[in-house]
Amino acid sequence: MGLVDRIASLGRSAIDMVAGLGRAGLMLWGAVFRVPRIRKGTPLLVKQIYVVGVQSMVIVLVSGLFIGMVLALQGYTILVDFGTEESLGPMVALSLLRELGPVVTALLFAGRAGSALTAEIGLMKSTEQLSSLEMMAIDPLRQVIAPRFWAGVISMPLLALMFTAVGIFGGHLVGVEWKGIDHGSFWSILQASVEWRQDIVNCLIKSTAFAVVVTWIALYRGYQVIPNPEGISRATTQTVVQSSLAVLALDFLLTAIMFG
Amino acid sequence: MTQHSTPLVEVRNLGFRRGSRVIYDDISLTIPRGKVTAIMGPSGIGKTTLLKLIGGQLVPDSGEVLFDGQNVHSASRSQLFEMRKRMSMLFQSGALFTDMNVFDNVAFALREHTQLSEEIIRTLVLMKLEAVGLRGAADLVPNELSGGMQRRAALARAIALEPEMVMYDEPFAGQDPISMGVLVKLIRELSHALNLTSVVVSHDVAEVMSIADYVYVIAEKQVIARGTPDELRGATDNAQLMQFLQGEPDGPVPFHFPAKDFSEELANGAG
Amino acid sequence: MLTRKIEILVGSFLLVGLAAFLLLVFKVANVDVQSSDSSYQLKATFSNIGGLKVRSPVKVGGVVVGRVSDIELDPTLLEPVVTMTIDKRFNQFPETSSLAILTSGLLGEQFLGLTPGFVDDDIAMLKDGDVISDTHGALVLEDLIGQFLYSMGEDK
Numbered sequence: 001m002g003l004v005d006r007i008a009s010l011g012r013s014a015i016d017m018v019a020g021l022g023r024a025g026l027m028l029w030g031a032v033f034r035v036p037r038i039r040k041g042t043p044l045l046v047k048q049i050y051v052v053g054v055q056s057m058v059i060v061l062v063s064g065l066f067i068g069m070v071l072a073l074q075g076y077t078i079l080v081d082f083g084t085e086e087s088l089g090p091m092v093a094l095s096l097l098r099e100l101g102p103v104v105t106a107l108l109f110a111g112r113a114g115s116a117l118t119a120e121i122g123l124m125k126s127t128e129q130l131s132s133l134e135m136m137a138i139d140p141l142r143q144v145i146a147p148r149f150w151a152g153v154i155s156m157p158l159l160a161l162m163f164t165a166v167g168i169f170g171g172h173l174v175g176v177e178w179k180g181i182d183h184g185s186f187w188s189i190l191q192a193s194v195e196w197r198q199d200i201v202n203c204l205i206k207s208t209a210f211a212v213v214v215t216w217i218a219l220y221r222g223y224q225v226i227p228n229p230e231g232i233s234r235a236t237t238q239t240v241v242q243s244s245l246a247v248l249a250l251d252f253l254l255t256a257i258m259f260g
Numbered sequence: 261m262t263q264h265s266t267p268l269v270e271v272r273n274l275g276f277r278r279g280s281r282v283i284y285d286d287i288s289l290t291i292p293r294g295k296v297t298a299i300m301g302p303s304g305i306g307k308t309t310l311l312k313l314i315g316g317q318l319v320p321d322s323g324e325v326l327f328d329g330q331n332v333h334s335a336s337r338s339q340l341f342e343m344r345k346r347m348s349m350l351f352q353s354g355a356l357f358t359d360m361n362v363f364d365n366v367a368f369a370l371r372e373h374t375q376l377s378e379e380i381i382r383t384l385v386l387m388k389l390e391a392v393g394l395r396g397a398a399d400l401v402p403n404e405l406s407g408g409m410q411r412r413a414a415l416a417r418a419i420a421l422e423p424e425m426v427m428y429d430e431p432f433a434g435q436d437p438i439s440m441g442v443l444v445k446l447i448r449e450l451s452h453a454l455n456l457t458s459v460v461v462s463h464d465v466a467e468v469m470s471i472a473d474y475v476y477v478i479a480e481k482q483v484i485a486r487g488t489p490d491e492l493r494g495a496t497d498n499a500q501l502m503q504f505l506q507g508e509p510d511g512p513v514p515f516h517f518p519a520k521d522f523s524e525e526l527a528n529g530a531g
Numbered sequence: 532m533l534t535r536k537i538e539i540l541v542g543s544f545l546l547v548g549l550a551a552f553l554l555l556v557f558k559v560a561n562v563d564v565q566s567s568d569s570s571y572q573l574k575a576t577f578s579n580i581g582g583l584k585v586r587s588p589v590k591v592g593g594v595v596v597g598r599v600s601d602i603e604l605d606p607t608l609l610e611p612v613v614t615m616t617i618d619k620r621f622n623q624f625p626e627t628s629s630l631a632i633l634t635s636g637l638l639g640e641q642f643l644g645l646t647p648g649f650v651d652d653d654i655a656m657l658k659d660g661d662v663i664s665d666t667h668g669a670l671v672l673e674d675l676i677g678q679f680l681y682s683m684g685e686d687k
Contacts, residue, residue, distance in 0.1 A: 040372070046537065046538060046541050047537060049541045049544065049545075050537045050540055050541050050544075053541070053544050054540045054541060054543075054544045057544060057547075093559055097555070097559075123358075124358075127353050127355055127358070128351040128352070128353050128355035129355050129356075129357055129358070131312070131317060131349075131351065131355065132349070132351055132355035132357075134315075134317055134344075135315050135317070135344055135347070135348060135349040136344070136348065136368070136369045136372070136373075136421075137341040137342070137344040137345045137373065138369075138372055139341075155544075157548075158544070158545065158547075158548025158549075158551070158552075159548070161548055161551040161552050161555060162547060162548060162551045164551070164555060165551040165554050165555055165559075166551075168555075168559060187558075190559065191558075191559065191560070192586075192588065192640070194559050194560045195560060195586060196556060196560040199560065200555055200556060200559075200560050203555075
């Protein structure tokens with residue numbers, strides 16, 4: 001292949017990427033910036049919170065507990081060498097609040113709920129349910145995309161908070177109950193070092209941002225699916241890969257802004 | 261009635277291409293009110309595309325589609341939605357919403373577009389289901405139905421809002437002879453009973469010829485023949501049409517995909 | 532279309548999320564709900580604040596009575612000025628009280644130790660906005676080592 005051809009194909013894929021971003025933006029715009037219909041919209045939203053939120057709860061809680069426990073165990077073996085095992089509390093709490101809570105929840109969410117959203121919408125598209133809605137004079141963006149988007153944006157920060165709370169409890173289990181750090185000093189040092197604005201608000205901001213990105217990618221991949229089984233399976237994989245990468249990159253960016 | 265003199269749908273000089281592939285090149289057709297109009301043609305020529313163009317889901321590259329005198333593609337979004345409430349489409353797969361049961365599927369459009377009480381909706385839905393013979397299946401979810409029953413349920417949903425026009429996309433494809441017979445009967449009876457304008461897109465020659473009032477045959481991006489079923493059967497001078505109607509393997513539409521000369525390719529492969 | 536079960540589960544989900552939020556806010560971050568009228572502010576100037584930070588505790592005999600709310604450098608004197616927010620319940624500190632920057636343990640966090648002074652008839656109590664003048668800055672380890680080495684040299 002000649003150099004010119006390569007440059008041309010590079011340019012073409014760049015243009016395709018920009019166009020894809022534009023389509024994704026238009027989809028989000030069409031779904032989100034509409035006057036909400038309270039009476040008809042609420043049941044749809046509740047159902048989607050059930051699907052993306054409630055059904056992701058078990059995996060998030062179990063992962064949170066184990067990650068908190070592992071974190072405490074690893075932290076303890078390091079800190080005890082310096083005689084500062086009392087600092088285990090802040091170490092566990094701050095790692096969870098600032099990083100692991102939002103990030104790991106987002107990754108779990110992408111794998112559990114994001115891929116399911118892509119597959120569901122992809123299936124609705126390939127079985128012509130979306131076209132069918134359009135022909136019934138009902139906007140699929142409003143009927144199908146919008147409730148799922150809002151459900152994701154509402155559920156994920158809550159899941160991240162649950163993950164963090166359970167993780168800190170896991171750290172407490174290992175640090176205090178097992179390794180015998182004093183209960184009082186564990187909590188008082190933890191409380192002295194965690195700050196409401198710096199840590200909890202930032203945790204919420206991060207997980208909301210991740211929620212937007214993951215849900216958006218999942219919905220877009222489903223909406224743009226090539227309507228056949230191979231297309232759906234590829235779109236599902238793409239959702240998990242792309243949203244995980246996007247979460248990690250965005251995490252770096254947000255961390256740099258918040259703590260850098 | 262005087263309004264019957266103008267056709268409900270008019271397709272004028274329509275051109276459409278997907279990527280670099282031309283699907284339609286300047287075709288025109290009219291769909292009269294209260295009649296069954298069939299559009300036939302071999303697979304893969306984009307008959308479904310034509311329905312989507314009429315429904316305003318796809319935008320043509322040239323030409324226009326008029327629904328009751330109104331241009332479908334230059335209409336605003338809300339005008340288009342108003343037009344779509346007057347038409348409905350039966351998709352090849354049925355396209356029932358998989359997360360609700362048959363009753364809710366049929367009730368869906370009524371609940372969305374009307375302010376009727378739940379009681380009246382119940383009555384209307386049961387009437388439609390009775391018409392397609394599925395009143396007993398109201399509580400089943402689509403996955404529990406056979407393909408033919410899914411299509412009938414979808415038909416009940418398509419007529420729920422009492423549209424003026426129903427577009428059938430390949431209603432007979434992949435059906436066993438009994439379901440096919442049921443569908444033929446339903447389409448014919450519903451069209452007459454509700455005074456529906458029906459557009460049937462299909463390649464099942466025998467079934468279409470038995471219900472259509474007027475037939476368009478499309479091939480090679482063009483309308484190659486038009487007329488009542490009897491006229492078409494009589495048009496023996498149109499070789500392409502005859503090949504399609506009688507299902508001959510070779511003719512104007514070649515059996516072989518375009519390729520190099522066979523003996524030449526064999527010789528090259530050996531050498 | 533919606534079953535009662537789903538509604539209840541979603542409701543519980545939202546409640547658990549809220550509970551996790553409250554737990555993090557009050558148990559983990561230990562946010563003081565007290566508003567400004569239940570606390571008052573004191574100021575003090577130090578020569579060196581070492582590792583003192585905003586939100587470091589102010590302790591009397593080891594008990595937390597308030598927190599550092601602001602640290603800034605006086606632009607003319609070029610000395611750090613520390614503002615503390617003290618709980619209103621502890622408003623009986625005499626003017627003669629002294630402040631020192633202390634360290635919990637050898638490598639631990641730094642905090643402000645407030646030592647109440649003597650009380651006399653003409654000694655008033657500290658009020659909102661008052662300045663504590665008797666202060667001891669942070670001990671800087673490098674300075675201590677320097678002094679130690681210097682005194683070793685003198686002994687010879």
